[in-house]
Amino acid sequence: xxxxxxKTTKATKTVKKTATTKKSKVTAKSAVKSSPKTKSSDVIPNxxxxxxxxxxxxxxxxxxxxxxSFKSSGDGTDSPSQDFFVMASGGHIIDLPKKKIGVSAxxxxxxxxxxxxxxxxxxxKLKKAAKIAKSIYIATDPDREGEAIAWHISNEISSRTKSDxxxxxxxxxxxxxxxxxxxxxxxxxxQKVDAQQARRVMDRLVGYKVSPLLWKTVARGLSAGRVxxxxxxxxxxxxxxITAFKSEEYWTIDGLFTPDxxxxxxxxxxxxxxxxxxxxxxxxxxxICERLNTASFIISDIKRSRKKRHPAAPYITSTLQxxxxxxxxxxxxxxxxxxxxxxxxxELGPKGSVGLITYMRTDSTRISDEANAExxxxxxxxxxxxMVNDTVRSFKNKKGAVQxxxxxxxxxxVKNTPDEVKPFLSxxxxxxxxxxxKRFVAxxxxxxxxxxxxxxxxxxxxxxxxxxxxxxxxxxGFLTVYQDVKDESQGSDxxxxxxxxxxxxxxxxxxxxxxxxxxxxxxxxxxxxxxxLVKELDELGIGRPSTYASIITTIIDRKYVDRIEKNLHPTExxxxxxxxxxxxxxxLFNVDFTAKMExxxxxxxxxxxxxxxxxxxxxxxxxxxxxxxxxxxxxxxKLVIQPVGRACPECGEDLVYRWxxxxxxxxxxxxxxxxxxxxxxxxxxxxxxxxxxxxxQPMVMRSGRFGKFLGCSNYPKxxxxxxxxxxxxxxxDDCQGEIKELRSKKGRLFYGCTKYPSCSxxxxxxxxxxxxxxxxxxxxxxxxxxxLGDINHCxxxxxxxxxxS
Numbered sequence: 001x002x003x004x005x006x007k008t009t010k011a012t013k014t015v016k017k018t019a020t021t022k023k024s025k026v027t028a029k030s031a032v033k034s035s036p037k038t039k040s041s042d043v044i045p046n047x048x049x050x051x052x053x054x055x056x057x058x059x060x061x062x063x064x065x066x067x068x069s070f071k072s073s074g075d076g077t078d079s080p081s082q083d084f085f086v087m088a089s090g091g092h093i094i095d096l097p098k099k100k101i102g103v104s105a106x107x108x109x110x111x112x113x114x115x116x117x118x119x120x121x122x123x124x125k126l127k128k129a130a131k132i133a134k135s136i137y138i139a140t141d142p143d144r145e146g147e148a149i150a151w152h153i154s155n156e157i158s159s160r161t162k163s164d165x166x167x168x169x170x171x172x173x174x175x176x177x178x179x180x181x182x183x184x185x186x187x188x189x190x191q192k193v194d195a196q197q198a199r200r201v202m203d204r205l206v207g208y209k210v211s212p213l214l215w216k217t218v219a220r221g222l223s224a225g226r227v228x229x230x231x232x233x234x235x236x237x238x239x240x241x242i243t244a245f246k247s248e249e250y251w252t253i254d255g256l257f258t259p260d261x262x263x264x265x266x267x268x269x270x271x272x273x274x275x276x277x278x279x280x281x282x283x284x285x286x287x288i289c290e291r292l293n294t295a296s297f298i299i300s301d302i303k304r305s306r307k308k309r310h311p312a313a314p315y316i317t318s319t320l321q322x323x324x325x326x327x328x329x330x331x332x333x334x335x336x337x338x339x340x341x342x343x344x345x346x347e348l349g350p351k352g353s354v355g356l357i358t359y360m361r362t363d364s365t366r367i368s369d370e371a372n373a374e375x376x377x378x379x380x381x382x383x384x385x386x387m388v389n390d391t392v393r394s395f396k397n398k399k400g401a402v403q404x405x406x407x408x409x410x411x412x413x414v415k416n417t418p419d420e421v422k423p424f425l426s427x428x429x430x431x432x433x434x435x436x437x438k439r440f441v442a443x444x445x446x447x448x449x450x451x452x453x454x455x456x457x458x459x460x461x462x463x464x465x466x467x468x469x470x471x472x473x474x475x476x477g478f479l480t481v482y483q484d485v486k487d488e489s490q491g492s493d494x495x496x497x498x499x500x501x502x503x504x505x506x507x508x509x510x511x512x513x514x515x516x517x518x519x520x521x522x523x524x525x526x527x528x529x530x531x532x533l534v535k536e537l538d539e540l541g542i543g544r545p546s547t548y549a550s551i552i553t554t555i556i557d558r559k560y561v562d563r564i565e566k567n568l569h570p571t572e573x574x575x576x577x578x579x580x581x582x583x584x585x586x587x588l589f590n591v592d593f594t595a596k597m598e599x600x601x602x603x604x605x606x607x608x609x610x611x612x613x614x615x616x617x618x619x620x621x622x623x624x625x626x627x628x629x630x631x632x633x634x635x636x637x638k639l640v641i642q643p644v645g646r647a648c649p650e651c652g653e654d655l656v657y658r659w660x661x662x663x664x665x666x667x668x669x670x671x672x673x674x675x676x677x678x679x680x681x682x683x684x685x686x687x688x689x690x691x692x693x694x695x696x697q698p699m700v701m702r703s704g705r706f707g708k709f710l711g712c713s714n715y716p717k718x719x720x721x722x723x724x725x726x727x728x729x730x731x732x733d734d735c736q737g738e739i740k741e742l743r744s745k746k747g748r749l750f751y752g753c754t755k756y757p758s759c760s761x762x763x764x765x766x767x768x769x770x771x772x773x774x775x776x777x778x779x780x781x782x783x784x785x786x787x788l789g790d791i792n793h794c795x796x797x798x799x800x801x802x803x804x805s
Contacts, residue, residue: 044129048085051133053126053153055140059173060086062345062353063139066175087129089140093119094152096200101208103201105622109614111201113152123156130157135164137185142169142406143361143546144199144605147192154188172412173345173355194610195601201614202226202597206588209625210581217636218576219659227543228554229581230594234536235528235561236570236578245524251279253288255466256514257297257457263501264513267457267468274463285517295464297510301456308449311442311478313365313395314408317545318538320360320436325531326485328431329566332530333549336360338432339409348416348424355412356421357436361546362406365395367443371410375444378414383480389446410440438482445478453500457510470500518801519768520790521782527567541595565748572664579639584628588621641669645687646713650676687713694720723754728767731777731795735759739767739779751781763795774799 052067054060067084094113096102102112115123130136138153140146146169154165166185170177203226210224258264269277272288279285315323324335339360345353367375372392379388395408411433418434425433451474457466473479528536534548543551552568555561560574570578581589597617604610628635644655644666653670655678666678690699692712699722702711710722725738730753737755742762744750751767753759765781772780772794783791793800 044125044132045085046132048083048129048133049135050084051129051136052084052086053136053138053140054086054088055091055146055149056340056344057088058341058353059139059344060088062173062355063178065345065352065354066173066178085129085133087126089126089149089153090119090122092116092145092149092152093123093126093156096204101204103204105618109201109611109618111197115156126153127157127160130161130163133161133163135166136161137166137168137182138188139168139170139181141361142171142359144192144196145546147189148196148200151188151190151193170359171406172358173343174412177412191605191607195604198604198610198613199601202617205618205621209622210585213584213625213628213632213635214577214580216632217580217640218573222573222577223558224577224581225551225554226588226597227547227594228551229578229589230542230591231533231537231551232555232560232570232574232578233582233589234533234591235555235568236575238525238528239570239575242524242527247521247523249281250520250522251282251285252518252520253277253279253285253292254516254518255292255512256516257466257510258513259299259501259504259508259510262503265455265468265470265499265501266516267455267466269464270467271465272463282517282519285519289515289517292464292512292515295459295461295512297457297459297464297466297512299455299504299506299508299510300458300462300465301454302504302506303454303456305452306449306474307452308447309477309479310447311393311445311482312439312484314367314410314440314443315436316363316365316398316408317361318363318534318548320409320432321534321545321548322531323435323485324432325529325534325566327435328428330428330432331549331552332534333553334428335432336549338428341429342433342436346421346424346429348421354416356416356433358408358410358412359406360409362408363398363545364406365397365408367394367407367410367440371407372444375414375441379441379445383445387445387477387480389444393443395443408440409436411437414441435482442478442482445481446475448473448477448479449475455500455504468500516801518790519770519782519792521768527569529566529568530563533568540591541598542591543594543598573659576640576659580635583639584631584635585621585624588624643669648674648676650674690722692718692720693722694718725754726751726767728769728779730755730759730761731772731779732759732761733796735761737761739763761795765793767795768792772797772799 052060052063054063063086064084067086094115096111097114102114103109136157138150140149140153150167154167158165167188168181168185170181206226207223211222214222214224253269254266255269256264256266269288269292271277277288279288313319320339321332321335324330325332330338339357342357343355343360345355348354369392376388376392414437416437418430418437421433422430451472453470453472455468455470457468458464526532530552533552534545537543537548537551538545555574556563556568558574559571560577562569562571587593600608600613600617604613640659642657644657646655647653648655648668648670651668651670651674653668653674655666655676656669657664658667658671659665668674668676687698687700688710690710691697692699692714695712695714695718697712697714697718699710699720700713701724702709709724712718712720723738723740725740728739730737730739732753735753735755737753737759739751740754742750742752748764751763751765753761763781765783767779768782770780770792771778775794775797777794777796779795780792781795783793791800
């Protein structure tokens with residue numbers, strides 16, 4: 001493997017001394033100091049037995065508690081007297097420079113690292129402490145970024161010390177884990193470092209070379225990213241699918257069947273004339289209902305079965321991010337921040353600082369034998385022996401998992417129950433810890449047992465078939481502790497399991513006592529929420545779970561994507577940037593190529609040459625970049641500058657849309673000869689087939705405080721406006737208004753009357769065709785229900801068409 005050294009503005013040597021056979025004796029008898037960022041760490045003692053370097057002050061405090069307890073551990077290990085001094089680096093101390101690219105093909109892609117400006121004093125203090133320390137342990141996080149931090153720290157302090165420099169990692173911050181790690185220290189994993197370097201170099205090359213192209217074609221200040229741009233592409237492509245989607249009407253018919261002397265139950269029409277029932281409109285639905293009213297029905301088949309439902313695997317990074325989003329509405333960034341606190345340690349009253357979970361950046365579902373044994377004992381004592389699974393349950397890792405050295409995310413001690421720690425945790429810390437704890441406990445509990453019943457109902461001629469399913473949980477098993485939460489996009493128009501009465505038999509006659517025809521409309525694919533985007537990225541192999549938070553945060557911060565009602569919407573700027581990147585770099589910013597590069601980074605961690613990987617990436621990238629830079633004017637004309645459809649009021653030339661630092665604006669195509677410009681406030685001024693009621697000029701689509709409306713294209717000379725309506729009448733008595741779309745302050749879509757403020761009618765539900773059978777209102781509204789499907793209701797009275805449950 002190539003061990004090429006980076007250039008640096010400070011001394012960056014390889015680790016001076018690392019332990020391979022020498023065993024460190026590490027029982028501490030006293031004091032641990034905190035981070036260099038705190039006042040208490042400003043004073044470095046005259047002599048240090050063992051210097052431990054971590055990233056955060058919180059981690060330092062938690063380590064301090066366990067270090068001071070070693071001497072009285074009584075576990076049979078060596079326990080000489082040794083004091084520890086713990087310092088925190090505050091994350092990376094060295095990185096590529098901010099004001100220049102810092103890496104080039106001419107230099108062989110060797111990074112030109114420099115000490116971060118705000119870490120100069122930190123580095124000085126680390127060197128000062130290292131100079132007087134008898135032994136040094138670098139205990140940064142056990143992933144690629146943590147390994148790179150450890151490498152850089154080692155390189156910086158090695159010139160100031162003759163002591164041994166060790167690398168230690170903790171999958172969990174507990175007394176035992178800390179003791180074991182310090183008792184068997186290792187060395188920096190150069191292959192992990194190389195993988196991190198390769199990723200950093202490739203990201204820097206893309207960011208610093210593609211971003212100037214965006215400055216020339218769109219506006220200064222924009223940027224592109226190797227992985228972030230692919231995530232943006234996924235969001236833009238999903239938006240295109242939604243825009244192109246054409247909703248289609250369809251109907252379902254449910255019936256309420258009454259057996260003799262048995263409670264009624266509900267079933268859904270499945271087949272007509274031996275074919276799947278496909279009902280496209282109300283007219284056909286009415287004909288079928290007439291046919292059902294004259295038919296006689298019997299139970300033609302009953303199938304009963306018992307199934308076992310097994311618990312989900314313990315959390316890995318991506319599944320924790322998804323579940324936190326679905327259950328608690330937490331962003332990916334917030335999820336990782338809270339999980340980091342749970343890992344590093346929180347103050348639990350008399351117990352002091354306690355690390356509550358294992359390391360939260362992992363894609364392994366493995367649980368240690370010791371942790372499983374402790375869990376099974378705890379379940380037996382807490383829930384009973386009959387709740388413990390017969391065998392130790394294990395879970396298969398997903399394909400491509402590279403962090404199997406780490407366990408899955410679990411509590412460090414199952415005896416730290418959610419109820420016990422709740423008084424010391426914030427609401428979000430508690431919610432996340434509770435779901436981690438419960439999911440872990442469920443893994444070694446017996447499966448739930450569920451009795452299922454499927455009833456088939458046919459008419460005498462066997463040309464009409466209804467079906468009903470029911471489920472009864474006969475043994476709770478792991479469901480006593482934990483139940484999964486489905487993605488909010490996984491709703492179905494089909495009924496879920498319903499209550500099937502006891503006593504049904506094949507051949508039993510049934511009365512169809514009530515019919516429920518229900519109107520539905522096919523729905524476009526859902527927009528990505530953060531949880532859904534994480535799931536998609538994970539399944540496609542794009543990025544790594546540890547990077548998802550920064551990926552999503554970056555595209556939102558760049559104003560390429562807006563988060564509206566928890567869903568990710570591409571902005572107009574994001575759409576333009578995506579078009580340029582996909583048009584000019586189709587082989588770089590695509591799913592397959594990006595996933596392949598992640599595999600290459602994994603190969604580096606397994607021993608491949610990192611410089612070879614970077615060179616193989618750079619050659620086709622640079623060729624595409626050269627072509628794009630030579631044709632940037634063509635790109636600008638094709639994808640960025642668009643005609644407005646109006647003449648410049650000053651010189652008569654065509655007006656065009658341009659982009660500036662503050663967004664899109666209208667400019668004269670004769671620029672720079674003519675400098676006319678007009679602020680459009682980011683509106684999409686699309687001309688519509690409607691004339692201004694004031695001056696007769698064409699109307700254009702505009703956006704205002706209360707939603708979209710039609711405004712005169714001759715604005716501001718003419719201020720004529722018209723409301724954009726859905727075409728549905730307001731249901732209020734004696735109101736001549738129509739229903740239009742509106743947006744709340746938080747961006748949520750709702751519907752209101754065009755006669756506001758004289759009419760204050762509003763509804764969260766979408767208006768649909770239909771008349772209320774109770775009061776005669778000419779507009780109905782459709783409520784979405786994950787369990788029940790679409791429910792139509794009246795906006796004026798209490799009538800609703802509730803589907804069977």
